Amino acid sequence: MKYIDEFRDGRLARNIAAAIAAEVRPERRYALMEFCGGHTHAISRYGIEDLLPGNVQMIHGPGCPVCVLPIGRVDNAIWLARQPGVILCTYGDLLRVPGSARQSLLKVKAAGADVRMVYSAADSLTIARDNPDRQVVFFAIGFETTTPPTAVVIKQAKAWGLSNYSVFCNHVLTPAAIANILESPEVRELGQVPLDGFIGPAHVSTVIGSRPYEYFALEYQKPVVIAGFEPLDVLQAILMLVRQLNEGRFEVENEFSRAVTRDGNLKAQGLVAEVFELRRVFEWRGLGLVPYSALAIKEPFAAWDAERRFAIETASVPDNRACECGAILRGLKRPAECRLFGSVCTPENPIGSCMVSAEGACAAYWTYGRFRQAG
Amino acid sequence: MCLALPALVTELLADDMALVELGGVTKEISMALVEGVAVGDYVIVHVGFALSRLDPAEAEKTLALFAELAQA
Ligand code: SF4
Numbered sequence: 001m002k003y004i005d006e007f008r009d010g011r012l013a014r015n016i017a018a019a020i021a022a023e024v025r026p027e028r029r030y031a032l033m034e035f036c037g038g039h040t041h042a043i044s045r046y047g048i049e050d051l052l053p054g055n056v057q058m059i060h061g062p063g064c065p066v067c068v069l070p071i072g073r074v075d076n077a078i079w080l081a082r083q084p085g086v087i088l089c090t091y092g093d094l095l096r097v098p099g100s101a102r103q104s105l106l107k108v109k110a111a112g113a114d115v116r117m118v119y120s121a122a123d124s125l126t127i128a129r130d131n132p133d134r135q136v137v138f139f140a141i142g143f144e145t146t147t148p149p150t151a152v153v154i155k156q157a158k159a160w161g162l163s164n165y166s167v168f169c170n171h172v173l174t175p176a177a178i179a180n181i182l183e184s185p186e187v188r189e190l191g192q193v194p195l196d197g198f199i200g201p202a203h204v205s206t207v208i209g210s211r212p213y214e215y216f217a218l219e220y221q222k223p224v225v226i227a228g229f230e231p232l233d234v235l236q237a238i239l240m241l242v243r244q245l246n247e248g249r250f251e252v253e254n255e256f257s258r259a260v261t262r263d264g265n266l267k268a269q270g271l272v273a274e275v276f277e278l279r280r281v282f283e284w285r286g287l288g289l290v291p292y293s294a295l296a297i298k299e300p301f302a303a304w305d306a307e308r309r310f311a312i313e314t315a316s317v318p319d320n321r322a323c324e325c326g327a328i329l330r331g332l333k334r335p336a337e338c339r340l341f342g343s344v345c346t347p348e349n350p351i352g353s354c355m356v357s358a359e360g361a362c363a364a365y366w367t368y369g370r371f372r373q374a375g
Numbered sequence: 376m377c378l379a380l381p382a383l384v385t386e387l388l389a390d391d392m393a394l395v396e397l398g399g400v401t402k403e404i405s406m407a408l409v410e411g412v413a414v415g416d417y418v419i420v421h422v423g424f425a426l427s428r429l430d431p432a433e434a435e436k437t438l439a440l441f442a443e444l445a446q447a
């Protein structure tokens with residue numbers, strides 16, 4: 001397939017890997033965080049870590065939206081699904097995320113709740129139009145890639161005067177999470193996460209552009225290279241980061257220039273700004289309370305805000321004590337270091353959220369067999 | 376759910392919709408988030424919406440960079 005196959009060429013991958021091996025300085029370590037779950041997935045799927053010299057270490061970041069959703073919000077969605085007359089629509093990945101008391105949307109669906117998986121936010125709108133006597137709630141999650149589609153459907157619901165439709169908004173922001181990782185006490189005081197550089201998200205950056213990362217590069221003196229999701233993209237970004245670190249530079253570079261510009265998608269940004277506003281604080285699984293890291297629906301669209309319509313309150317619920325998702329999401333631990341990994345916790349029976357989505361670090365390690373070597 | 380792939384726009388439809396082709400599969404997706412897309416363009420599709428248009432010249436540049444490494 002065009003624009004896919006040529007970025008997966010195994011021979012070229014080995015060439016880039018050889019260039020990386022030739023350029024790394026043996027006396028130093030290169031700890032690179034890929035923020036985005038799509039990159040975590042690609043790194044595991046294509047065995048990229050096996051192509052890297054031992055002193056280049058990939059650290060998996062919190063960029064999987066399913067993984068960072070706190071249990072309290074999953075419980076809210078489960079509660080919503082159980083309300084009489086409600087149809088809860090959601091992206092498929094969310095069905096198996098465990099909430100409190102080992103409940104999940106899949107389990108309440110099996111018990112009779114009307115939970116429907118949608119491919120697109122637009123599908124939830126169609127369901128609302130086709131079921132005027134039911135309350136249809138779209139359980140919206142995701143980073144800057146899924147937020148603009150949610151903005152489009154909220155505007156459409158208002159334009160159509162759809163009174164049986166609302167959105168339970170859980171959209172979160174990438175830059176806030178990166179700042180939180182860089183400022184976490186583990187990084188500042190203990191130096192447990194000596195991150196040397198970042199691979200910047202692919203599709204998030206198509207929307208927000210490369211400009212928002214310029215602040216990090218400067219403020220924290222860390223290089224950022226935005227990369228596409230194909231294996232050659234990731235390897236090339238690693239090579240670019242190695243070069244920046246060797247030369248003592250900390251700049252924002254764009255490997256994914258075929259889809260990302262400095263300004264990003266202004267139309268999408270405009271729609272998001274029209275419909276959403278910043279929340280003062282939002283809880284992330286693994287990161288805790290992060291200021292100004294999530295979006296809420298603005299007043300003019302309040303009638304389509306499920307949080308207001310159903311007077312939703314969110315409790316803070318701690319993770320299963322043995323689950324290491326929190327440490328994994330901050331780059332402090334690897335999946336194989338969790339004692340539930342692969343024994344009690346598997347994709348069929350996930351204990352923590354990192355095992356649910358294909359982009360979660362635990363699920364990616366499990367699926368592609370990395371655990372055998374890491375264990 | 377973040378995975379998204381470049382797809383070829385084959386037909387523009389009413390209401391900001393379009394048909395795209397991805398590995399032999401045709402899908403109807405929304406163009407509400409992108410401007411000035413024409414038939415024959417590649418777009419990055421995510422949860423049923425085109426997020427951005429692919430720039431063929433930039434793609435060539437990146438591929439040329441890989442090829443350069445191959446010769447080095
Ligand atoms: S293996 Fe399961 S329990 Fe352990 S950290 Fe990963 S998701 Fe949590």
